[in-house]
Amino acid sequence: MAPDSIVFGAAGFVGRSLVAELLRQDREVAAALRGRGDRLTSWLAGQGVDAARLTVVTADVTVPGLGLDGVSGPGAEGLAGVRDVYNAAARFAFGLGVEEARAVNVTGALNVADWAAARTGLRRLVHISGYRVSGGPADYRRDGAYEASKREGDAAVRARARELDIPLTIVNPSTVVGTGQFIGLAAMVHDLWRGRLPVLPGGPDVFLPIVDADHFARFMAAVPEHEETRGQAYWVLDDETPNLPELVALVAGHLGVRAPRRTVPVRVVRRLPRALTGADPETLSFLSGDRYETAPAAAFAERAGLSAPPVEQVLRDWADGLVGTGFGEGVPPRGPYGFQDVAGSRAWVAGERRDPGYVLLHGLPLDADSWADVSELLDDQALAADLPGLGRSAPAGSLDDWTAALLEPVRTRPVLVGHSFGCGPVLRYARARPDRVSAVVLVAPAFLQPRGGRFPRSAAAVPVLRRISRARLGARLGVPGAALGDLRRPGAARRVVEAMRAADAARNELRGLLDRVEAPVTIVVGSADPLAVDRPAVVIPGAGHYPQLTHPRELAMALGAVAERARREPRLSARG
Template identity: 60%
Template sequence: MQPDSVVFGASGLIGRFLVAELLRRGRTVAAAARQPDGGALTSWLTSRDVPLDGLALVRADIARPDLGLPPGDLTAVRDVYNCAGRYAFGLTAEEARATNVTGAVHVLDWAATRPGLRRVVHVSGYRVSGAGEPPDYRRLGAYEASKVEADAAVRARARERDVPLSIANPASVIGPGQFVGLASMVSDLWHGRLPALPGGREVFVPVVDAAYLAAFLAELPEDDRGRGEAYWILDDRTPVLPELIGLLAAHMGVRAPRHAVPVGLLRLLPRALTGADPETFSFLSTDRYDTASARTFAERAGLRMPPTGAALRAWADDLVAARFGAAGTPRGPYGYQQVAGTATWISGERERPGHVLLHGLPLDSGSWREVADRLDGPVLAADLPGLGRSGPARGPAAEWLAELLAGARPVLVAHSAACVPALRYAAAHPERISRLVLVAPAFLQAPSSWPARTPLAALLLRRMSAARLAAVLGVPEGPAVTAAAAGLARPGQARRVVVALRAAHAARDELRRLLDRVRVPVEIVTGSADPLTVAVDRPVTTIAGAGHYPQLTHPGEVAAAIG
């Protein structure tokens, strides 16, 4: 196979999306990177149902004049995309220039030797003016200054060598896998570490959807009128930064900061206090950008940007699902939905689930992942209000559960403290569930010796490491425990866990009476190391060797008992 396109920087976010777009269009693509991780790229493409027949993986280093490619390689390439770049702050001028300037010129020189070259597409950034003025590295910082210098250098070399060139200046790219730039502010917002907004009330940080950008880049060589043009590719409808953050805060159920700190003051404050690299402050600007040529081109190509709010909310869901880059992105569907006024994190099928899984303390719905993968039919798992990734409750738990289960008659599965709302719901609405499964029902077991019952419980939990939490729970340290420890560090989370645990303990007698009266089939699953201390007239499955969290230690056995 002789690729007709080459994407340098294919392992980066823009490069991955562009490779996927080109392959979907039936193009043959050389995905080039300095250290190509073929397994990671092909897995990502496969997860998005992208055909791989036209893909070739290539090792290349744009810092070298020959790109590290043998002279006879990729001779059939028509379209050359340079998505490679060093996107980092705190670089020296030499480090930034090696890739962003010298490397960009090397790509253009190499492309000029392709006999059938149709277009070189150079990906730059929206803060590049295109005026050709020498950049001030001291004022702008090495990253932004190197992108400005590269813009002028690439234009000049293209004129010298008569290379057909298009320049794309995208805004802050949003999409699955984007964990840098604006994502760090969203992370601080979600974790409760954003007391005030950086910049003024009119700061404009424009965004562009990754999939839309990839489609735009793929179209550029197809239009002869795009030769020699530069395009500022951004969503003009992006709200100003305070409104953008407010939109995401409402979606994720967290509090948005009420105050803003002017950029001038931020520059005077020590980095230890702001937690931000001074280079990022130049992006906190009220500047607007001329997108007329990009809009005209998109119209000719039939491209439509997704609605701004929907794109931002979907990106926020991706960030939270991947724990802001700390974990892999799970299989969808997932995201925040409003349930009885509460911003609720939901994974799986909401419409007609066969099983609904409710987590215990201090975990979230991710603790059911290995069990859910083993169950037949659609599964819905949700983080309880105020716990896990869900926002604080906006009403009674009964109303939340009633709206969550509206229109379905599933098997309702609850672990430990979640047995409280589940059993109450089953007693009040027996016609709305087909079966109730109680996993490690705490109200039928010995009272917990958990540290959450001590006077300083919330403080202890908030400061608990994943390793310590795993030891307390009696389970191996893994993704579910790591996520729980991270969640407990969020403002108010540990306190709400303590309140929920104490409420569950106070309801023990009530729940035992309800269990005797509930009219739906009830089954109980428990571990041999965490036995029932109350005799019940219900079917009980005991899992040998399991403790209070059998879904983490014995997911196969739990799934079999549920199914």
């Protein structure tokens, strides 16, 4: 089948969400990209979207004709049958040059309009504009290249549509949020997470509205289906978005970090040096109390059967995605993940919370992501979490109370696995609640190994750990730097050192506790990281202190063998 819809800018954050929605509706879609389509198709696969109806074409919106003359693709008959044209192509960045911004946001928008006008069966051109496009002509000096070019492009497309009688609908979204959005408001969340947001720019009435990416995609997909939308422009944003101070406080509470308590008027921020404020001058025009006419968009959404998810949940899910990907530096964890309440503190939890076959507690200076490769290889679902005060989790009062609270919702009797420092809470929980676990595995238990210099325990190490890169620290520990927890967060390095010192002080306690645990205990070590005591252990050849990072397959096999023995020889009745 030939494509009936085409999306320009299909590899961008908004464009790919729209492509996914159209494919879910069994539409025949052409994705117009400047480069190869591998990134888009990989992303679609990761979202579970069937791309059988997708045709990827190469296009350049900055040139007349878009480079699409005579295009054909596998399984397609060209683009002659396209009736819905979506322009999601935009150059969205601050600090752009004027010509760079205009090439896509003005000239490119007009080129797409001209190409759409030549479609004999055109039903609709849907142009994605910006929500701050009203209020006079473009002023590049006042607004900056991005906002001014979007304003100019909006006016130019409207004029071209009148001239060529193009069936046009303009959608003006606010900040579109969802997994993969790392600019704009995301930069403020990043500063909040890093402890670099002591005050908020703007006043208490600043309104920085958002819209959920999936809802926006559904809205766009529905527009051409309704004749009433022709010639209309819709502000698509969530009016329930709290004012900026409340929005930041909501996100801070979800992340378990401190929200700024004071605001600084924009006029003051403009006068201060950028090196001091960290604020890009182009972003300041977005910090206003302006409200928008959203009633037409809300009315259409209701008629189309669309409803936006609660804005508070959208913000929380987005914040989880930002932190889960390291604000774009990495890939998100597999399976469900995010912040949850555990023992009255915010904890980063990944995996199956209620019915895991394994519960995995990490060592130092790692976090729950250190188990990712092992979890992928296990024969059952796993639950992993960042220990309190470590990784992404906020501090908590008692580590043992925290562990009990983490496991309270668990309905299975999992294999409880601890690595190094994580062996302590595992042993204490198994001793206190033998009915809740089927077996215990201690991976590289530091309390059974020689005291050594794997990781510094003195307070003097804190400033060093704050500055050292994860790559250098990983090289020292013999593991990939990307697998290490983030020590740049406020207090993170100090808490890691304190945990090391606490673990060293608990060595004798844990050695005595080991013999009193009722559940079967298996010890796993690397051949390059032996025990200092005479204890039976599963030895992984060639592994050091972090086999979950260097030998995940071998460790997963060892854990699977323990689980299989527990299934064959149940010692305790299952929990009712």
